[in-house]
Structures are given as C-alpha cells and as structure tokens.
Amino acid sequence: MTKCMRMHGGKLVIWEKPLSGNPMDPFNNPVGFLSLIYFCSDFDYYARAIGATPTISHPNIPASAATLVVNTLTVNISVYTTKTTNDYLLLTHNLGYKPNFMVCDSNGNEIPHGWPIQFAAGTTRKITAYATTTEIRLKEVALYGQTTLPPLSQTYTVVAFRNPDPVVGAPGIRIQPSRVRFGYGKIDSNERSLRRALAGEATFGVPQGPTVDIKNGQVRFVRADGTIYDLNTTFVTGASNYGGSFTGTPAIPAVF
Amino acid sequence: MATNFFKTTPDRIQVIKGGVPIFDTNAKTFNRVTSEEVILTGQTITFPNFVNNTYGYFYLNGVGGGDACTTIGCIPPQEWSNAEPSPRTLADIVLGSLPIGTDYIEVIVNLARTTTPLAVFGTVTWPIDIIENLDIALKGGSCLVESQLGLQRLFDIVIVNTVVSGVITACDAVLRRKMSVTAQGIHAFLPGFATHQIDFRQGGGQFAGNTVQFGAGNACSIANTRNYQSVYTGTIRITPCCTVPA
Numbered sequence: 001m002t003k004c005m006r007m008h009g010g011k012l013v014i015w016e017k018p019l020s021g022n023p024m025d026p027f028n029n030p031v032g033f034l035s036l037i038y039f040c041s042d043f044d045y046y047a048r049a050i051g052a053t054p055t056i057s058h059p060n061i062p063a064s065a066a067t068l069v070v071n072t073l074t075v076n077i078s079v080y081t082t083k084t085t086n087d088y089l090l091l092t093h094n095l096g097y098k099p100n101f102m103v104c105d106s107n108g109n110e111i112p113h114g115w116p117i118q119f120a121a122g123t124t125r126k127i128t129a130y131a132t133t134t135e136i137r138l139k140e141v142a143l144y145g146q147t148t149l150p151p152l153s154q155t156y157t158v159v160a161f162r163n164p165d166p167v168v169g170a171p172g173i174r175i176q177p178s179r180v181r182f183g184y185g186k187i188d189s190n191e192r193s194l195r196r197a198l199a200g201e202a203t204f205g206v207p208q209g210p211t212v213d214i215k216n217g218q219v220r221f222v223r224a225d226g227t228i229y230d231l232n233t234t235f236v237t238g239a240s241n242y243g244g245s246f247t248g249t250p251a252i253p254a255v256f
Numbered sequence: 257m258a259t260n261f262f263k264t265t266p267d268r269i270q271v272i273k274g275g276v277p278i279f280d281t282n283a284k285t286f287n288r289v290t291s292e293e294v295i296l297t298g299q300t301i302t303f304p305n306f307v308n309n310t311y312g313y314f315y316l317n318g319v320g321g322g323d324a325c326t327t328i329g330c331i332p333p334q335e336w337s338n339a340e341p342s343p344r345t346l347a348d349i350v351l352g353s354l355p356i357g358t359d360y361i362e363v364i365v366n367l368a369r370t371t372t373p374l375a376v377f378g379t380v381t382w383p384i385d386i387i388e389n390l391d392i393a394l395k396g397g398s399c400l401v402e403s404q405l406g407l408q409r410l411f412d413i414v415i416v417n418t419v420v421s422g423v424i425t426a427c428d429a430v431l432r433r434k435m436s437v438t439a440q441g442i443h444a445f446l447p448g449f450a451t452h453q454i455d456f457r458q459g460g461g462q463f464a465g466n467t468v469q470f471g472a473g474n475a476c477s478i479a480n481t482r483n484y485q486s487v488y489t490g491t492i493r494i495t496p497c498c499t500v501p502a
Contacts, residue, residue: 016502034357069377074314112395207396217406217438240440
C-alpha cells in the first residue's frame with residue numbers, strides 16, 4: 001500500500017500505486033483508474049460552504065373526513081382527498097447558485113426525497129429538501145387520513161457545498177502553519193470536504209443505493225441506519241401490508 | 257489559531273487542522289467526476305397501463321321500484337418490475353455509461369408528469385408524490401412517484417456493473433421501475449385500486465334473483481376502457497463519484 005503524489009502540467013493527483021503495470025498510469029489517466037485515486041485536481045469535491053442545525057415546528061395535521069365519491073342505491077364509496085403543502089426555510093446560503101447540499105435527521109441519516117417523518121393510519125407527513133440560489137428549503141406534503149398527527153418539532157443538520165470550480169489564484173500546493181492548500185483550491189484546511197469517516201468519528205449515513213421498495217401496493221422506506229418504515233394501510237377488506245423483503249442498501253458513513 | 261499539518265508517510269497522506277482530519281487517504285474524500293456526468297434532457301420515464309383492468313359489480317333487487325346495479329372500475333392486484341414475468345416486465349433502461357470504479361452517484365432530476373390518468377372518481381387527482389418542476393436530489397437514487405390507497409409507482413437510478421470472469425468490464429447508470437397494486441381494497445368487492453364509477457342502472461325486472469346480469473337490455477356497462485399509463489418528462493443529471501477505499 002504505497003501512496004503516490006505528483007503535480008505536473010497543472011494537475012495534482014494523489015493515488016494508490018497499482019499492484020502491477022506502470023505506477024504512473026493513475027496520474028496519466030485518473031478516470032481510467034478511478035478506484036485508485038484519492039485526489040485529482042481535475043475532479044470535484046463537496047467542500048462545505050455553510051451549515052446550520054435548524055429546528056422546524058411541523059404543525060398539527062388534523063384527521064379528515066372522507067369524501068363520498070360514489071353514492072348509488074347499491075354502493076357507497078368514500079376516500080380521503082385532503083392534501084396540504086408547507087414550505088420551510090432550513091438555511092440561507094446566499095451563494096448565488098443552487099448548491100449541492102445534505103439534510104440529515106437528528107440521528108445522522110441523510111434524508112432522501114419524499115421521506116416520511118410521521119404517519120399513522122393513512123395520515124402521512126413527508127418531506128423533501130431542495131435548493132434555491134439563496135436558500136436550502138424543506139417542502140412538506142401532508143396526506144390526510146382518519147388519524148390526527150400531533151405537531152412535530154424536528155431538528156435537522158443542513159450543509160450547503162460550494163461550487164467545486166477551481167479557486168482563482170489558488171496554488172497547486174502550498175503548506176503554511178496557518179493553512180494547507182492543494183489542488184488549486186479544491187482541498188483547503190480552512191474548509192471541510194465530504195469524506196468517509198475514520199473509526200470513532202461521529203458520522204452521517206449517506207445512502208449509497210435504493211432507499212424505498214414497493215410490494216402489495218404498499219411502500220417500505222429504509223433509513224440510512226437500517227431503520228424500517230412501513231406505511232401500511234388498513235382497508236375494509238383487511239390490513240394491506242408491504243409484501244416484500246427489502247432491508248435497504250448499506251450507507252456510506254461520512255463526515256463533513 | 258489551529259495548527260495545520262501536511263503529513264506524508266509511504267502509506268498515508270493527511271491534512272490535519274487542529275487535530276481534525278481535513279483530508280486523509282485512510283478516509284477517502286468523495287471524488288466527483290463531473291467530466292463523466294450523464295445529462296439527459298427531455299428524458300421520459302414511462303409507467304405503462306396496468307393489465308386486466310376490471311370492475312366491481314354491485315347489485316340489489318327490489319330497490320327503488322326495481323332492480324339496480326353499479327359497476328366500479330378497478331385495477332386488480334398486480335406487481336411489475338424487472339423480475340416479473342411478461343407482460344408485467346419493466347425492463348431496465350441504461351441511461352449512460354459511468355467510469356469503472358463508480359460506487360456512488362449524485363442524481364438530480366427535474367420532472368413533470370406529461371401523461372396523467374384520469375382523476376380518481378372524477379375529483380381526486382391521480383396520485384403524485386414527486387414534486388414537479390423542481391430540482392430534486394434523489395439521495396440513494398430512489399423516487400416514489402405515485403403513492404396512494406394501495407397503488408404505488410417507483411423508479412430507482414442505480415449503478416450496474418458488468419462483471420466478466422470476476423472483473424468489472426463496464427459500469428452503467430440504469431433506470432429501474434416498479435409498479436404495485438394491493439391485494440386488499442376499499443370494498444370487499446373491489447380488491448386493488450378502485451378508480452371510477454363505470455355505470456349505474458335502475459328499474460325494470462331484468463336483474464332477476466341474485467344473478468349478475470351482464471349484457472341484458474338495462475344491465476350496467478362493464479367495460480373499463482381507462483388507460484392508466486403515466487409518463488414523466490424532464491432532466492436527469494447523474495454525477496459519478498468514487499468513495500471506495502483503494
């Protein structure tokens with residue numbers, strides 16, 4: 001296990017020496033030897049620009065009366081139709097572009113799109129984070145059912161990553177007691193970049209693969225830490241439960 | 257001021273600030289290979305019509321001065337995926353090539369539903385879970401697009417490696433779709449996902465006894481001609497990353 005580092009021709013690469021072949025191959029062709037690359041100034045990184053841990057007060061979702069949609073002499077059918085949307089500010093970044101970002105729950109799990117944070121008997125509260133050119137926001141969609149969901153106070157960890165373009169004027173490599181920079185501003189000791197965690201570090205779980213599955217008309221969500229959420233529904237014909245065996249995809253333990 | 261270190265040994269390179277690793281070859285940084293991004297504009301994601309569209313039949317005799325019937329359109333219980341047999345097979349779709357070694361993808365979509373089934377019971381918008389016309393980061397690649405009352409549609413964008421004799425020879429970003437309808441339902445005669453009232457008839461003596469009367473002069477229509485296909489159209493951006501330790 002030998003680490004190599006070279007800066008030449010406006011490119012800086014740190015790589016693992018191949019077990020065979022030309023040891024310079026990863027420098028000459030980083031994309032072709034991707035798994036051996038630790039750093040390449042031609043690549044981009046999730047450099048932390050700003051972060052926050054806002055607490056959002058999600059409001060009460062009242063139980064809803066079902067709407068009668070079929071009413072004949074032979075059959076009546078009612079369904080729940082109410083759906084509301086709320087939108088919350090998580091973080092003001094003022095970067096001037098839509099940055100990459102991460103939003104994690106209080107247990108350190110990155111939150112995927114349309115994630116349920118509260119549910120009971122057909123009433124569901126789901127959230128989706130998104131970026132604007134100035135803010136990271138959270139959109140909440142509530143589907144009403146026969147059960148009231150109480151208010152929910154939830155704290156999120158939010159980080160916006162800066163545009164990964166090279167920093168104008170940044171050095172190929174400069175090592176000072178006050179600051180270490182290399183890769184033309186892509187690694188800078190003044191800012192953290194998203195990376196895998198070392199043993200013992202507090203981590204965030206980054207989903208590496210699918211987080212949702214469906215079977216028997218029901219859905220299963222699996223959080224990054226492996227916690228399972230089945231949003232089952234009880235119909236007049238009986239309980240309709242998720243019918244599959246999905247247990248999630250191992251998450252990447254990461255820090256930023 | 258926190259002290260900064262740049263440390264190198266033959267088997268490790270580190271940048272440390274105040275004791276905190278900023279860069280460490282033992283804790284690989286997420287390497288984003290933006291030069292190999294897959295960007296698809298005008299991309300469509302199609303969820304086909306369900307099979308065996310059917311109906312529920314509700315009959316009573318001797319009401320309202322005669323017999324009466326109602327038929328309700330219904331999608332029966334069924335599963336669709338890349339592993340289900342024909343005609344419920346949803347084949348994987350290759351969206352683009354990724355560098356070998358990719359173990360994480362950043363997926364951002366901006367989609368709108370461009371083909372929508374008719375409203376449920378005339379008033380309830382066909383289920384939609386994805387937020388349309390917004391840049392959505394699909395963490396993990398999963399996207400539940402339609403979810404309600406025992407009906408689900410989902411797509412994943414996943415990394416698929418082609419392995420020959422134990423060696424990865426190709427790596428692709430693949431679109432994988434699923435559809436599922438529950439075996440239960442909102443009425444004992446309506447297993448699955450009920451969608452609309454097809455017909456209601458009343459009067460006359462043609463509905464003798466408890467026998468379902470199809471095709472008689474005043475019998476309820478049973479033809480469920482609805483097409484439940486959904487199509488989503490928009491932009492998909494997939495950025496390959498490598499985080500796996502060398």
